[in-house]
Amino acid sequence: MKKTPSQLRVLSIDIGGSHIKATILNKKGDLKMEYDKIPTPAPANPDNVIKAINTLVKDFPAYDKISVGFPGYVKNGVVKTAPNLGTDYWADVDLSKKLEKALGKPAQVVNDADMQGLGVVAGKGLEMVITLGTGFGTALLMDGHLLPHFELAHLPIKEGITYDNYIGEKALEKEGKEKWNKRMKKVFKILKTVFNYDTLYIGGGNSDELTFKLDKNMKIVTNADGIKGGARLWRDDESESKTKRKLATPTE
Structure with missing residues (x-):
């Protein structure tokens, strides 16, 4: 049975220089569990970070979508710089695709301050x-x-x-x-x-x-407060999609 938008659950992740934090949010951004955290691995390369995320969320409740705040410049889900994790590791890594493959759900990745701002x-x-x-x-x-x-x-x-x-x-x-x-x-x-x-x-x-x-x-x-921005990412995405569909619909 297909879920209605109000039933959707978002896994919201904040990747930091010292810890990776995560929680489950509903569509409104309300926490459905206390947020948990794990130390950021060293070296903090993509493989190690994704392994740490897998460990962190393995016992989390079910979720439908993933939002990630990343400490660097991110463009369309692709990392360009990661000064506090190692740009040499991360430059041009499509983190959204890697997470979708690792966790099996649609993922959006933005700068961590941007996600906190939305929250x-x-x-x-x-x-x-x-x-x-x-x-x-x-x-x-x-x-x-x-x-x-x-x-x-x-x-x-x-x-x-x-x-x-x-x-x-x-x-x-x-x-x-x-x-x-x-x-x-x-x-x-x-x-x-x-x-x-x-x-x-x-x-x-x-x-x-x-x-x-x-x-x-x-x-x-x-x-x-900031990690709640993970739900807003998908609300804004849904609103943009609706606007595009409306603009694409022929008028009489």
């Missing part, structure tokens, strides 16, 4: 999402729709130093919490000036390390 934004105006983890992730959305993805983490903030180098996990460990927070104040000032966003959402494990008061239009969000 947390209110859908009003220009909203920006950043993730503070192993590296620095960013996403931009207008009225709830993803804008083209830019790897802002690789822009230089000063000569020879990128945002990843400046505020990533290694910078926090090396410089300490106080100096890292001073750097974050500088980064927030730049983002506000450059993007003039309506709301800024701050996710990732290191968002807990922020010690200063945020502006009223800046909000801390959790990994559990």
Whole structure:
């Protein structure tokens, strides 16, 4: 018996530099189980990551579709860069096809900050999402729709130093919490000036390390919030398909 859209279940996966996290969502993005995680393997090449995902989800409830947030630049399900996992391993790997083969369900793969953005934004105006983890992730959305993805983490903030180098996990460990927070104040000032966003959402494990008061239009969000974006990926895909079918239908 064919399932109705409201009955569909989505396996939502977040691949990070330190952990791979996953849960099952319904069509609305509600969690149907607590999200679970497993350490990201080393080396984090495609075969090892897919093996880890298989191990993580082997006892999960049944699901119909797969959504993945990946820490790098992804185009049509194909990875182009993976700075915190190893671009040499991942360049031009069609992760969506590999996962479809490994897990037997349709899969969509997008940048991890993009997926988190879909999960947390209110859908009003220009909203920006950043993730503070192993590296620095960013996403931009207008009225709830993803804008083209830019790897802002690789822009230089000063000569020879990128945002990843400046505020990533290694910078926090090396410089300490106080100096890292001073750097974050500088980064927030730049983002506000450059993007003039309506709301800024701050996710990732290191968002807990922020010690200063945020502006009223800046909000801390959790990994559990962000992983809900996996359901939105398929809702948006369905909406686009309906629009295309409608445009293709001859009018009298």
